[in-house]
Amino acid sequence: MFQILHRDGLGRIGELIVNNRKITTPALLPVVHPFMKDPWIQIIKELGFEGIITNSYILYKRKFNGKDIHDHLGFNGLIMTDSGTFQDYVYGGIDATNSQMVSYQEMIKSDIITIRDVFSLPEDSWEEVNNGVNETYNRAIEAIKLTDKYLALPIQGGRFPDLRAKSARLMGSLNNEYFPIGGIVPLMESYNYSSVVEAIIISKMNLKTNAVIHAFGAGHPMFFSLLVLSGADVFDSSAYIKYARDGRILTNEGTVELNYVSEELPQSAILDKYTLKELKGMDESERTLIIAKHNLYISLNEIKRIKEEIRQENLWNYTEYRIRAHPLLLEAYRKLLTFYDYLEKFESRSKRSPVFYTGEETFLRPLIKRVVEKEGKKQDGIQINKKPYSFYLGPVDTIIKTPFGNFSIYLDETYPIAQSVFPGEYYEKEFKEEIIKSEEWKDFLIRKANYIFRYQFSIPLSDIVDLDEIQIRISKNTGKLRNIYLNDKLLFSLRAEDGLFTLAYEGAKLLHQKLERPKQRVFVSKEISSFLEEGKNLFSKFVINVDDSLRPGDEVIVVDEEDQFITFGRAILSPEEMKDFKYGVAVKNRIKSKDLEKD
Ligand code: GUN
Numbered sequence: 001m002f003q004i005l006h007r008d009g010l011g012r013i014g015e016l017i018v019n020n021r022k023i024t025t026p027a028l029l030p031v032v033h034p035f036m037k038d039p040w041i042q043i044i045k046e047l048g049f050e051g052i053i054t055n056s057y058i059l060y061k062r063k064f065n066g067k068d069i070h071d072h073l074g075f076n077g078l079i080m081t082d083s084g085t086f087q088d089y090v091y092g093g094i095d096a097t098n099s100q101m102v103s104y105q106e107m108i109k110s111d112i113i114t115i116r117d118v119f120s121l122p123e124d125s126w127e128e129v130n131n132g133v134n135e136t137y138n139r140a141i142e143a144i145k146l147t148d149k150y151l152a153l154p155i156q157g158g159r160f161p162d163l164r165a166k167s168a169r170l171m172g173s174l175n176n177e178y179f180p181i182g183g184i185v186p187l188m189e190s191y192n193y194s195s196v197v198e199a200i201i202i203s204k205m206n207l208k209t210n211a212v213i214h215a216f217g218a219g220h221p222m223f224f225s226l227l228v229l230s231g232a233d234v235f236d237s238s239a240y241i242k243y244a245r246d247g248r249i250l251t252n253e254g255t256v257e258l259n260y261v262s263e264e265l266p267q268s269a270i271l272d273k274y275t276l277k278e279l280k281g282m283d284e285s286e287r288t289l290i291i292a293k294h295n296l297y298i299s300l301n302e303i304k305r306i307k308e309e310i311r312q313e314n315l316w317n318y319t320e321y322r323i324r325a326h327p328l329l330l331e332a333y334r335k336l337l338t339f340y341d342y343l344e345k346f347e348s349r350s351k352r353s354p355v356f357y358t359g360e361e362t363f364l365r366p367l368i369k370r371v372v373e374k375e376g377k378k379q380d381g382i383q384i385n386k387k388p389y390s391f392y393l394g395p396v397d398t399i400i401k402t403p404f405g406n407f408s409i410y411l412d413e414t415y416p417i418a419q420s421v422f423p424g425e426y427y428e429k430e431f432k433e434e435i436i437k438s439e440e441w442k443d444f445l446i447r448k449a450n451y452i453f454r455y456q457f458s459i460p461l462s463d464i465v466d467l468d469e470i471q472i473r474i475s476k477n478t479g480k481l482r483n484i485y486l487n488d489k490l491l492f493s494l495r496a497e498d499g500l501f502t503l504a505y506e507g508a509k510l511l512h513q514k515l516e517r518p519k520q521r522v523f524v525s526k527e528i529s530s531f532l533e534e535g536k537n538l539f540s541k542f543v544i545n546v547d548d549s550l551r552p553g554d555e556v557i558v559v560d561e562e563d564q565f566i567t568f569g570r571a572i573l574s575p576e577e578m579k580d581f582k583y584g585v586a587v588k589n590r591i592k593s594k595d596l597e598k599d
Contacts, residue, residue, distance in 0.1 A: 001150075002177060002212050003584030004573065007552060008315040010204065010231035010346055013307055016212055018111045018150045021078040022050065025212070026228045028303050029053040029080055030296060031238035035062070037073050040241075043293055047300055050077050053236040056105045056114075057084025060096055069108040080112035080152065080236070081105045085182070086217075089119040098139040099146055106147045112178060113151050115143045120158035120183045122195075129158035130166075137170040144174060152214065154182035155203045164199055168206035179207060180214035181232075193223060193332035197230045201339050204231040210580040221252045221302035225322040226329060228306050229315055230336050240299060244292035252302045253325040258291070268301075270294040313351035316365050320358040330361075337364040344370055346574045348553035349456075350415035350498035357403065357422045368416060372405050375455060381406040387427050388412040391479065394435045395444030410451035413480065414499035436479025445472060445481040449494065456500055456555075457511065457520060464507075464514050465491070503555045505591065508568035512557045518547040522571070522578065522587055526560040532567045535592035537585045546575040556587055567591040 006013040014025040023029075027050060032040050034054045044052060052075060059069075070076050083101045084094045096104075098116040105113040116139060118132035133156050140153045153171045157164030171179060181203050187195045196215070204213055215232040218224070219239030227235065243250055247258035251266045258280065265271045265279065271294050279287060309318040323329040336343075344366040355362065362368070381399035386392045389400045389412040400409050403422040411417050421427075435441060446467055453461035461467065465486055473483040484492045484507075491507030494500070503511065511520065523545040524538065532538060538558060550556060552574050558567045569587045571578075578586040 001583070002210060003581065004577065005584070006310050007346070008310045008313045008351070009229040009319075010201075010343065011228040011306070011310050011315045012233065013310050014212075014233060016233075018078060021076075021111055023078050023234075024050065024307075025233040026224070026303055026306055027051060027234050028224075028299055029078075029234060029236040030240060030299075031055075031236055032073065032075075034059045034064070034069075034073070037075075039289070041073055041075050043296065045075065047296055049296075049300065051080065051111075052077065053080040053082060055084070055087070056081035056101060056108065056110065057087050057094060057096060059108065060084070060101065060104050065107070067108065069110055072108075078111045081108070081110035081114060083114040083116045085114070085117050085119050085154070086185075088116075089121075089185075098142055102143045102146050102151075106149050111150060113143075113147065113149055114180070115139050115151060115153060117154040117156060117182055120156045122159045122183075122186050122190075122192075124158050126160055126163065129156070129160055129163050132156055132158075133163050133167040133170070136167065140171055140174055140176075144176075150178065151176055152178045152180050154180045154216065155199075155207075156182045157199065157202075158183060159187075159195060161198065161202050164202045165206045168203040172207040172211065177210065178212045178214065179203065180216045180234075182216050184215065185217040188218065188220075188223075191326070191328045193226070193326075193328050194335040196223075197226065197332045197336050200227065200230045200232055201336065201342065205339075205342050208580040209574070209577045210582070220255075221250055221299045222254055222322060222325045223329065224252075224299075224302050225306050225309075225315070225319045226333055226336070228310075229319045237299060240295035241288075241292045244288045244295055247287070247291065249291055250295040250298050252298065252305075252322070258287075266294075266298075268294050268297055270297050312353050313348075314353035316367075317353060317356045317358070320356075320362065324358075333361060334364075337361060340364070340366055340369060345576065346552065348551055350419070350500055350553065352497070355416045355420040357420065363404070368404060371416065375407055375411060376405040377407060379406060385425050387425060388418050390444070390448075391435065392428075392432065394432075395438070395440045397444075397447065408451060410448040411455065411499070413494075414452060414455070418499060419497075436474075441479065442472070442474065445474065446470070449481055449484060449492075452494070452499065453492075453501060457515065459515065464510050501555065503557075503568050503590070504593075505568070508555075508557055509565055512559070512565045515557075517559075517563050518545065520547055520550070520555070520557050521563070522546050522550075522556050522558050523561060523563075524558060524566065526562075526564075529560060529564075529566045532558060532589060533591065535589055537589050538567075538569070538587040540573060540578050540581040540584055540586035543578040543586050546578050548575045550575050552577075558587060558589075 002016045004012045004014050029051045032052050032054045088094045101116050117136040120129045120132045155167045157167045184196045212233050214234040218235040219237040249256040309315045323333040347366040379399050381401035383401040398409050399406050450461040471485045481494045489506040490504040492501045524542045528542050554571045556571045569589045573586050
């Protein structure tokens with residue numbers, strides 16, 4: 001029911017379909033009071049929300065019975081219901097059992113039914129939280145026996161990482177898909193964003209990669225980007241109305257209090273219709289409505305913006321701007337970066353967007369740290385502040401000093417060495433004609449290809465083909481290496497965007513011959529080979545095994561169980577994801593492009 005369409009960091013644009021109702025993640029579900037649907041449902045529909053969350057306990061208490069909740073609310077999008085756990089936390093003691101609440105939610109035809117988890121507070125002791133985690137697990141088992149409907153199984157664990165991990169492992173063992181992270185509201189209220197990020201990522205690390213992660217009560221849009229980067233797929237929020245009641249206007253950088261604004265209102269399609277004076281002069285209920293509508297609008301807009309940033313593979317850059325809004329967000333971002341080993345597995349080796357330096361944390365991004373650990377040289381290098389370095393320095397085999405560290409000059413076109421912007425570095429389009437016209441330049445490019453190849457595929461090009469026998473094509477305009485041929489057959493192309501190789505059919509076959517299994521491979525069952533030979537993409541449900549060192553975006557070879565070559569393409573998912581996901585594309589097939597690549 002859940003599949004990934006685009007990704008960046010742990011953030012992903014996904015599609016979740018429950019009861020034929022679809023939401024695109026990251027998704028914000030506004031909290032709607034089940035007996036105060038007007039005018040909210042209308043506004044929510046106008047703004048274009050695909051789903052909402054409401055509270056089934058309030059309905060249950062008031063003996064609302066029978067009707068489909070979608071009809072009652074007049075909303076035919078996805079409706080998730082919460083179980084009363086939160087009321088228990090706010091007011092203490094609710095008089096409904098887990099089984100009563102689960103059956104009740106099923107009766108009113110909720111799309112996502114939440115069990116009555118045990119809410120752990122940050123101040124609870126380890127023993128108390130442990131008991132809560134065990135009890136929540138038992139209630140999940142009880143719920144699964146009661147209904148075959150789509151269940152949300154909250155992960156608790158208070159402030160204890162070991163118990164958070166335990167809760168995730170227990171809940172994750174139950175073969176469900178949807179996991180809210182519980183007990184984080186009090187952390188957010190005390191600006192402890194760092195513990196929220198920790199709770200999310202520890203839960204994620206102990207669940208399967210196809211788990212849908214919901215951050216319960218993650219209200220403020222300034223936090224959304226970091227939450228998405230940390231792996232949250234869904235949020236719910238009542239902040240829009242709660243803040244509005246106090247005259248507090250949300251922006252994606254913080255909160256503006258109407259009482260203290262004297263120059264101008266924050267901008268939005270909603271607030272722009274009013275002057276500051278008009279808004280201040282309104283009666284309270286009208287003003288609250290307008291601010292709440294603005295708050296919803298701004299929150300949804302931030303989600304849309306984040307989706308845009310994921311599509312552009314710019315979420316790391318964007319999050320580094322957003323977290324500057326609050327020092328405790330910066331602290332939380334630093335916390336996220338400490339999970340390098342986990343983050344790195346999901347991180348591609350290049351992005352559509354360049355790395356923009358914003359501060360020392362930029363160096364700790366997994367993509368950068370990985371390159372530095374793998375390719376960084378101890379030896380000091382030559383400093384030159386124009387990129388790409390060799391186009392100014394000429395064809396010299398040397399080490400260059402970059403803001404990331406010292407690297408072989410052969411990586412000067414490769415992501416992120418070239419595709420990054422630091423203060424004091426200039427990118428100049430013009431190149432020195434005499435450099436790229438020389439015979440040494442051609443030899444230099446072959447040595448460069450050899451080096452990049454080893455960086456990318458762990459063996460040098462010279463192990464695949466005799467470098468004296470290959471032909472190379474160099475761009476006349478830019479002097480850059482374009483293609484590598486053997487006997488007039490295209491083997492590999494160097495992408496101008498990220499300075500990494502794309503496989504062509506003959507190159508993929510050669511690579512398959514020379515690289516030992518399981519390197520660079522995705523294994524599938526023989527039965528689907530004809531399907532793949534026709535050029536269809538490889539869906540994750542057909543993946544049997546994968547080389548664990550692959551990363552999303554890598555060039556891959558698709559083989560059967562006996563290592564017979566079938567096709568080649570580009571990985572869309574990480575190895576874990578290829579194994580976990582039941583829906584969606586794992587490898588984009590490029591076998592059909594073999595005819596196009598002739599010239
Ligand atoms: N709403 C906010 N936090 C929670 C939580 O931990 N559990 C449930 N069920 N609802 C919540």
